[in-house]
Amino acid sequence: MRDAPIVSARGFGYRYATGSAPALAGIDLDLAPGSFTLLAGESGSGKSTLLRALCGLVPHFHGGAAEGELEVAGLSVRDHGPGELAAACGTVFQDPETQVVMGGVRAELALALEHQGAAPGAVARAVEEVALALGIAQLLDRRTETLSGGELQRVAIAAALVHRPALLVLDEPTSQLDPVAGDELIWLLRRLNEEWGTAIAIAEHRIDRCLPAADRVVALEGGAVACDAAPADFLGWAVDRGGALATPVARMFALAGLRPLPTSVKAARDGLRAAGLLPGADGGDLPAATGAPAGPVAGSVRDMDVSHHRPDGDAGSAGDAGSAGDAGSAGRGARPWRRRRGPEPAVAARGAWLEIADGPAILRGVEFAAAPGERIALMGRNGAGKSTLLRLLKGLAEPTRGRVERAGEVALLLQNPGDFLIHEHAVQEAGEEGLAAAGLAGRGAANPRDLSGGERQRLALEVALGGGGPWAAVCLDEPTRGMDRAHKDALVARIGALAAAGAAVVVATHDTEFAAAFAERIVLLGDGVAIGDGPPAEVLAGGWHFSTEVARALGGAGGALLAEQGAETIGRELVR
Amino acid sequence: MSRGGATVGSARGPAGVPIPAYRPGSSPLHAARAGATAAFCLALALTAMLYSDPLVLGAVVAAVALAGVAAGVGAEIRRAALIALPLVVLVAVINPLVYRGGDTVLVRGFEILGRPLDITLEALVAGALAGLRVGAIVMAFGLFTACVDPDELLRMFRRVSYRSALTGALATRLVPVLARDALRIGDAGRCRPRPPGRLAVARATLAGALDRAVDVAAALEVRGYSAGGRPARRHRPWSRHDLRVAGAAAAIAVAAVAFAAAGAGAVETYPRIEVAAGPPELALCAVLLVAAALPFAGRAARLGVARA
The missing domain is CATH 3.40.50.300 (P-loop containing nucleotide triphosphate hydrolases)
Known part of the structure; x- marks a missing residue:
């Protein structure tokens, strides 16, 4: 029974x-x-x-x-x-x-x-x-x-x-x-x-x-x-x-016309193997994650070109985009991304240390620079120093050694959007113009605390921007926590608009899919220093933890990070 | 390009509220049951309340400091003393301004709010003694806060007044949470192009506190709060530390009451200062100091706690 x-x-x-x-x-x-x-x-x-x-x-x-x-x-x-x-x-x-x-x-x-x-x-x-x-x-x-x-x-x-x-x-x-x-x-x-x-x-x-x-x-x-x-x-x-609501690997399979849709990365790899797109058990082990795209594997998607993969779909090297940098590689170790002579950085930390009086050093001589219009994802485990670096860039904290340079005003959206919302009515927070920019036109009478999480996030961003500008840099600290995919897509578009207006956008995030979607450069922090700095296709495709679901399923092949890129990679292999 | 951050300064970590707070420890005062340690601290506070004698009040302060240092909470006692300091000064300053008794006039014809005022030595001393008493009491409660597990204490009271005790537990729990909220909201304010005024920040913190309260109420509901059960009585055998701390508390309280009943520690400040400083007062001071050290005395006490 x-x-x-x-x-x-x-x-x-x-x-x-x-x-x-x-x-x-x-x-x-x-x-x-x-x-x-x-x-x-x-x-x-x-x-x-x-x-x-x-x-x-x-x-x-x-x-x-x-x-x-x-x-x-x-x-x-x-x-x-x-x-x-x-x-x-x-x-x-x-x-x-x-x-x-x-x-x-x-x-x-x-x-x-x-x-x-x-x-x-x-x-x-x-x-x-x-x-x-x-x-x-x-x-x-x-x-x-x-x-x-x-x-x-x-x-x-x-x-x-x-x-x-x-x-x-x-x-x-x-x-x-x-x-x-x-x-x-x-x-x-x-x-x-x-x-x-x-x-x-x-x-x-x-x-x-x-x-x-x-x-x-x-x-x-x-x-x-x-x-x-x-x-x-x-x-x-x-x-x-x-x-x-579909997972990235399921969308990748669907876009590539593969079935059945995988419920996990393991199932995706099994599906790709069954389709002859990844080496099987006797085809040699998959290379370990190295931080760089994996080496060629005959007859698999691994040997595909990585150069054309850009988060925004543009062709060309990610390193050329908007920033002054030649593409470094996380796989080449912990060297910061070498930068060509270019425009003055919008914001920079030069050998910045932050040492707590009765605790450890949170930042240990960080070298970081963001060019105008550059979109950067700041990643790393909890305690790596991401939020602290953003606070230094904004000026909420001062480095104990080193210095911070700013070409103009820096906006910072802290982790909890509710902290920015202190008035009774939404219109008092950001004005009609800010409400419109947040997609909340006509909601001015609403109490900000009654807005949904995504709405509050958008409103808080407009509060932090304050209708001001032009901004030298806009920094966002973990803006996607608890956010659904539709809201993340909207945020990616907003970041693109800010960058197009000339602001360097620096986002601290754990969300690799989100980072791959908006960023043209990933800076990986570990123990208060930059341990990786390069285009997303190089930093995220070969990582173990710092890697997207699609990249894990494909073993880093082709530098594909998002479902669309993965499907394109698979599609080219199927055609070939 | 503007340059910020060239200044070298000390970094501030997550700002803590500079008030004494309980931290689990391994001292006899921490190891003893909450009731015993609470009684120990309250006995010291009671002594301060019963006496104006500077010798006795000084002994209470010394006893609190001694017990605090021995219990490893010297920093908390120092915080309590710093909190008490403005209050002590305030009391000491206000008394001579509002009371004109005393024979020894130090300043004559002083005028405040249109009233002529003489400042006397006796009024100054009386103010100082009142301030010292306030300081001793605050320090005793600092020891209480640092060494008594609030959860255990509130559990004790939940059997008597369930809802009041739970409200107390929640208030205790939410104070640091709300302090952090206020700091975060303040930081967010600094991130606005036009930082809000303090009133707006305070109002937002209060609104946030109400939101927090609703969330906590929901959490309590799903833990069966409305089922209304009271914690069952827990039979816990008396440990060596329980006995020592409770014994010390009893000794302090009995001595304080007995000596006071016998007229020890009498102080007259008006019209002339008369402070008793004879053998009874010295004996009481000795009792206070010995009793304060009693929980920490003996090899067994130290080793027993270390192995707990």
Whole structure:
């Protein structure tokens, strides 16, 4: 006999108290115990609302009106509030900072069980067990304010799991984390799902990150279920709908006319091998990532020309574009990209050090220059010094040694767009002109805090630009966190417009696909110095971590980074 | 081309709020149960409240400093002292300005707000003693903040007043979060072409705090807060540190009350200064200092904590 579903929805709909349209409508859904379900959809599609309904916050915490039926572990969410549903459903939100309640990790983990009136011995054992299961035993005696974002998110998951709920719902839990911590979190969830049988329902914009772990995808559009299928079938649906929700390798396959669509990089490589486009198991190992395009491999896409691949699709060497540089290579080691004599840099750091009085040196003599109109992605692991370098360029901090040169004003958009929005009405933030530039014309009366994440990001950028200019340089710090693909595409266009107006655009980002889409130069920071500097096709195509999904699938062949480039590379090989 | 950053200066890390804060430690005061350590600190504060005698107040300050240094939280005690300093000066300065008692006039005919005012030595000394008392109390609470695990303390109170204690826990947790928010919003303001005024930044920080509060409330709900269970009583055997710290707290409190009842530490400031500084006061000071050192005394205490 089949187990009863852990989640069962029949015609469930919901409208926020202040909403003009239903946030959810006609949801019919069954989630099996022990399943791993990915909720996909663009911003505003209803993912978060559905997750909040699963834990009872909708309608009990947010108010509004619900219709139809939604049951979690046999409890109707219309009749049972979050307190009652908490026994069956653990919940993790986006921002780890505001879901950790207590000052110490041990107390935090104990809180849910103490609410249930569990005996002290049972609480202590459960805390120990969940800490060991999630690999955070070493954090038990730490204060929560001393934890990193990744550690804090793990603590939040442990706190949600400590009483062993049958269902764990997570709303974009990796959006505030760096890619390494995000990937680790997804695989941790997969392990919990497999070993404990905990059903997982997770909403994520980074489909490529979650798809290999999921065994089902539910895509929402306008608050309704638009697709409910296995990952491979979902990709087919997503590609047919324009590809906004498809992973880069799936789009590459679709553009190249290859089937089946891969749900992971491994599946993509297998598919390419099956099509004779990559060497098979007996065809020799794929060269290790070197930071430079891989060497020739007969009969594969690896031996293709890299020179014509530019993020913006132009022909010619990336090194010639807009900047004063001949193409260096990350593969040639840690030398900065050698620069030809050219125009005065728009902004430059000359041997810049930043040493904290009671801590380590964050920057160690960084040499960096951006030419007018140049589009640069600043990459590197957390703590590599990206944000600090941007703050130096803006003048928010002064180097302890070395100097910063600016040809004019520098704009900086910091990581949290909400920090820029301090007025009651959007029009007070950026004026009518700024609103129009942000694509928010006619929304001037709205409270900035009521705008969506993408809208806030666009508005904050206009606030930072202030209708001023011309800007010598515009710096953006992690502007794509939690942003869906449509908004990223819009940001790429905005960056292009700023660069065309003559501003050097420097963007600190972990998002390799985004970097490949907008940048003509990648500067890789590590331990406070530049360890790679060159065109995207060279820096990102052969990297291991700093590499796009398409580049990983193709093994760096042809310097292809994006789906379109990969498909073109494959297409040329198929023709040949 | 303008050049910035030529100035060599000290870099500032993430700015912390310069107030004492709890950090887990391995000292006997940290290892003892929260109730015992809290009682120890409160006993010292109680002593400061009961006495105006400069000898006794000095002994309280010395006892707090001694315990703080021995517990490895000397920096936190120093922070508390720095916080208290303006208050001490304020009290010491205001008293002679508003009180005209005392026989020893230092400045005659001084006029404030149209009122003639004599400044007397006695009023100055009384102000200084009041300031010293405030300083001692603030320092004792600094020791409390640095050594008492707020989670454990609040857990204790949750059994008595669940919602109030949880509100306290949240407030404790959110203070550093909001401090960081304010710093970030301030930085974002500096990134605007026209930086906003302080009032706008303060208002944005407050609005952000309300948003944070809503998020935290949602987090509490999904942790079963509305289920309303109270933590069960935890039977925890008394450790050596619990006994030593609680014993020291009892000794300080009993001595302070007993000596006060016996009339020790009497101070008269008006019309002339009379400060008791006899054997009872000296004995009380000795008790305070010995009791403050008691939790740290003995080989077992030190090794036991190191191995905990």
